[in-house]
Amino acid sequence: MSPEMANTTYRRNHFFLLLLIGFISSVSSDELEFLLNLKTALAESDTKVFDSWRSDNSVCNFTGITCDDSGSSVKEIDLSHQNLAGSIPFDSICQLQSLEKLAFGFNYLNGSVTEDLNKCSKLTYLDLGNNIFSGPIPDISSMNGLLYLYVNNSGFSGTFPWSSLENMTKLVVLSIGDNLFDQTPFPKQVLKLLNLNWLYMANCSIGGEIPAGIGDLKELINFEISSNYITGEIPKEISKLVKLWMLQLWANNLTGTLPVGLRNLTNLQFFDASTNYLEGDLSEIRYLNKLKSLQLFENELSGEIPPELGEFKQLVNLSLYRNQLTGKLPPQLGSLSDFNFIDVSENFLSGQIPPNMCKNGKMTELLILQNNFTGEIPASYSDCKTLTRFRVSNNMLSGVVPSGIWGLPNAEIIDIATNDLEGGITSDIANAKTLAQIFATHNRLSGELPPEISKATSLNMIDLSHNQFSGKVPATIGELTQLTSLHFDNNKFSGEIPKSLHSCASLTDINMAYNSFSGQIPAALGWLPTLNSLNLSCNQLSGQIPSSLSSPRLSLLDLSHNKLAGAIPESLSIEAYNGSFAGNPGLCSQKVSYFRRCSSDSRGTSSVLRTAITCFSIASAIVLVFLAYFCYLKNKNQKDDQSRSLKEDSWNVKSFHVLGFVEDDILDSIKEQNLIGKGGSGQVYRASLKNGVELAVKHIRNSDSVHRKRKHSGKQDSSEFDTEVETLSSIRHVNVVKLYCSITSEESNLLVYEYLPNGSLWDRLHTSKKLGLDWETRYGIAVGAAKGLEYLHHGCEKPVIHRDVKSSNILLDEHLKPRIADFGLAKIVQTDSTHGSTHVIAGTHGYIAPEYGYTYKVNEKSDVYSFGVVLMELVTGKKPMESEYGENKDIVYWVCSKLKNKETVLSLVDSSIPDLYKEDTIKVLKIAILCTSRLPALRPTMRTVVKMLEEAEPCKLVSIIITKDDDGKKKNDKILF
Incomplete structure (x- = not known):
């Protein structure tokens, strides 16, 4: 080549190189612009990830950005777990021509995902999961090279674009669960994704049966389809999925048996098919020796637990409660693994407790209640330091x-109640620093209580009733300041009742009946601020009844069959309490005819006063008669019908507390002018008694169909109602409304409650009765209501699920202290007793937990969700359903949509709450968000909610008062309230 030709060739190559460099530079410039657009869109995020995203820096050096090998194009954007907020500009991002990975998982991204996403056609990895988007997922059919798709738990709704999956035959991971998609049968498009190894479709409204074609997905190692509408049997073809590591089918409506061939899944480590309707035995399980967790609770399984489970070397979690299982637990169960949990409660199991489940010192919960186990409690559990339950x-x-x-x-x-156990409570209890509850009733325990019980400072409930304990109750028991319930009844205790109990300011329930206590009743018991029930009957108590017992608002007072003497305090000396003092021949009363009259030196009401009272009573009676006659003339026909309907019925009264009224007092209150409320289950009236006491009466008129059934079958059909009402009547807690009695007939049911003068929390927040509630009052209502629900869930012998927690069912007394009302009754009164199931979804729109949409088998966590909505009401002042949230949206959606940054979160707080409290309100709002988690398993228990609320107590206010010093200069004095 000549020099001239070589020079020409060089100049031409140099020219093309310059063009190429210029082209590359222009591409980089465009990509920089696209990424800076993304930074701008997410500018309000509380993150430092964008600190390196500067125009003077190479895009390949941006945090979260990966370029291709040439360093000229963006290949990956991974901004997961970066606390990002805002909307993603897909129109910019999807112009990155070489983009293969787009990961925004675990952030707070919101807004809708636009159709521009479909322009990211070269993606092999897309993660939008765990965010708070809204609206549907758009068509993504262009992404036919996609390997990983994560859109789970991100607030999406509408119809999932199933047709987009038809060409995604390379998909390895499909994770779309925990979204509010429209209900659909199991999508057939999924069955063509033969390369799938991870399929997560839990809690996303999948219905119908699991198709046999699931057996074709032979690469699956994870298959989760829990919390859906799935029906029918588990297909036998599932046995073809021999690579399965996790199989989650819980909370559906599956029937039939565990399929033959399930034994082939020998790689299975996690199997959960709980809360279904499965039946048959567990014989297929015996071959799954790699299991770590087996959960089949709340089914209809029967037969014996395979003995092979005792040889499983990896099994750490076994939950089979509420089935019909029989036989013994494998004696070696848990001995070969780091076993940590067993719950086989409510079955028909027998034999002895396996002794080595805590052999490796990891066990946290041993739950085998309500079975037929025999033998002794193995001594090995004394050394199981990790046990919490x-x-x-x-x-x-x-x-x-x-x-x-x-x-x-x-x-x-x-909890060792209702067995035949012996021995006593030992001084070891001093080490039980976290112990909250002891249930030891109905055993043969004996001996004295050790004074070291005071060292178990977390104790809030002690039930030692129906045992053989003796001796004095140690005075140190007063150091248990968190104690709320103390049951020592039906033992052989003696000596005096400890005066130190007055230090237990949270006590609501004391029962020391049927012992040999002597001495006087401590007056200090009457000073307990929350005492609700006091039973000291059948002892050897002497002296006078302390007048201080008139102070508490006792729902139950029983001092009968002692050696008490003297005058019954005037406030207690009414006929309604005569049963409370029976068997005390030394007592006297000027008023109650059942007792001898007190001596004349204890003068009663003067004759002048008696005359005045009599005249006033006559005058009042005349006025009442006149008013009644006037009302009678005004509404004659209506009153005649109602009066005849009520008065002519034959009524059956069941009282649950000492009553100071008769049924006619209640029947007379059922009239229009006393109406104070209406609900789905009946009308509520206020009854004002002659003694000044006010009551609330719910009138529930039986439907014609139920009435006809009762005419044919007598009163048998009301037995279920009576039984459940009696169960509720046993509830005694300062934050649960008091049910005095039920009054029933063939036509109607009357429920008589205490009257709460300040109405409901709903009234005070949302209606014309709206009352300015400061934050400290709202906080007090939240804590009190939470404690009421905690008692229902954890403090009763069997948990009581409210099913209709809402602000209108939280009533307020004269001091604005809350009471939970109407728990369970809406379900009870609408039950068809023939079939024993309800035909009406319990709950109120806006408060109903999401799982109610796909199963009626709700539990305590459904109440927790509803209570979370109430907390949101208290913080925001908003109703659960308002037009500003958007069509078919509720307060939970609205709150979650505002979690962008601190400013938008603070904007949620009710404007009437001062700024200095807003940080405290956000603490409560965080608890509300936890309570309203879409997955029930992620919600805290009410016991945990109470603890979290107590930790969120408002800070004390510091008031700055401007004063002057001696020189006349202004100074600021801080006063702490």
Whole structure:
């Protein structure tokens, strides 16, 4: 080549190189612009990830950005877990021509995902999961090279674009669960994704049966389709999925047996098909020896637990409660693994408790209550320091309770009730620093209570009733300041009732009946601010009845069958309380005819006063008669019908507390002028008694169909109603409304409650009765209502699920202290007793937990969700459903849509709450968000909610008062309230 030609060739190549460099530079410039647009869109995010995203920096050096090998194009954007907020500008991002990975998982991104996403056609990895988007997922059919698709738990709704999956035959991961998609049968497009190894479709409204074609997805290692509408049987073809590591089918409506061939899934480590309608035995499970977690609770399974489970070396979690299982637990169960949890409660299991489940010192919960277990409690559990819950009640266990059980350092509950156990509570209890509840009723425990019980400072409930404990109750018991319930009844205790109990300011329930207590009743018991029930009957108590007992608002007072003497305090000396003092021949009363008259030196009401009262009564009676006659003339026909309907019925009264009224007092109150409320289950009237006491009466008129059934079958059909009402009547808690009695007939049911003068929380927040509630009052209402629900869930012998928690069912007394009302009754009164199931979804729109959409088998976590909505009402002042939230949206959606940054979060707080409290309100709002998690398993228990609320107590106010010093200069004095 000549020099001239070589020079020409060089100049030409140099020219093309310059053009190429210029082209590359222009592409980089465009990509920089697209990424800076993304930064601008997410500018309000509380993150430092964008600090390196500057125009003077190479895009390949941006945090979260990966370029291709040439360094000229953006290949990956990974901004997961970066606390991002705002909307993603897909129109810019999808212009990155080489983009293969787009990951925004675990942030707070919101808004809708636009159709521009479909322009990211070269993506192999897309993660939008765990955000708070809204609206549907758009068509993404262009992404036929996609390998990983994560859009789970991100607030999406509408119809999922199933047709987009038809060409995504390379998909390895499909994760779309925990979204509000429209209900659809199991999508056939999924069955063509033969390369899938991870399929997560839990809680996304999938219905119908699992198709046999699921067996074709032979690469699956994870298959989760829980919390849906799935029906029918588990297909036998599932046995073809031999690579399965996790199989989650819980909370559906599956029937039939565990399919033959399930034994082929020998790689299975996590299997959960709980809360379905499965039946048959567990024989297929015996071959799955790699299982770590087996959960089949709340089904209809029967037969024996395979003995092979005792040889499983990886099994750490076994939950089979509420089935019909029989036989023994494998004796070696848990001995070969780091076993940590067992719950086989409410079955028909027998034999002895396997002794080695805590052999490796990892066990946290041992729950075997309500079975037929026999033998002794193995001594090995005395050394199980990790145990938090030890529940073996309602069995046939015998022998001495190992002393170390009482001193388990991490135990929260020790429940050994209703067995045939012996021994006593030992001094080891001093080590039980976290112990909150002891249930030991109905055993043969004996001996004295050790004074070291005072060291278990977390105790809030002690039930030692129906045992053989003796001796004095140690005075140190007064150091248990968190104590709310104390049951020592039906034992052999003696000596005086400790005066130190007055230090237990949270006590609501004391029962020391049927013992040998002597001495006087401590007056200090009457000073307990929350005492609701006091039973000291059948002892050897002497002296006078302390007048201080008139102070508490006692729903139950029983001092009968003692050696009390003197005058019954005037405030208690009414006929309604005569049963409370029976069997005390030394008592006297000027008023109650059942007792001898007190001596004349205890003068009664003067004759002048009696005359005045009599005249006033006559005058009042005349006025009332006149008013009644006037009302009678005004509404004659209506009153005649109602009066005849009520008065002519034959009524059956069941009282649950000492009553100071008769049925006619209640029947007379059922009239229009006393109407104070209406609900789905009946009308509520106020009854004003002659003694000044006011009551609330719910009138529930039976439907014609139920009435006809009762005419044919007598009163049998009302037995279920009576039984459930009696269960509710046993509830005694300062934050649960008091049910005095039920009055029933063939036509109607009357429920008589205490009257709460300040109406409901709904009234005070949202209606014309709206009352300015400061934050401290709102906080107090939140804590009180939470404690009421905690009692229903955790403090009753069997948990009570409210099913209709809402602000209108939280009533307020004269001091604005809350009471939970109407728990369970809406379901009870609408039950068809023939079939024993309700035909009406319990709950109120805006408060109903999401799982109600796909199953009626709700539990306590549904109440937790509803209570979370109430907390949102208290913080925001908003109603659960308002037009500003958007069509078919509620307060939970609205709150979550505002979680962009601190400013938008603070904007949620009710404007009437001062700024200095807003940080405190956000603490409560965070609890509300936890309570309203879409997955029930992620919601806290009410016990945890109470603890979190107590930790969120408002800071004390510091008031700045401007004063002057001695020189006349202004100074600021801080006064702490």
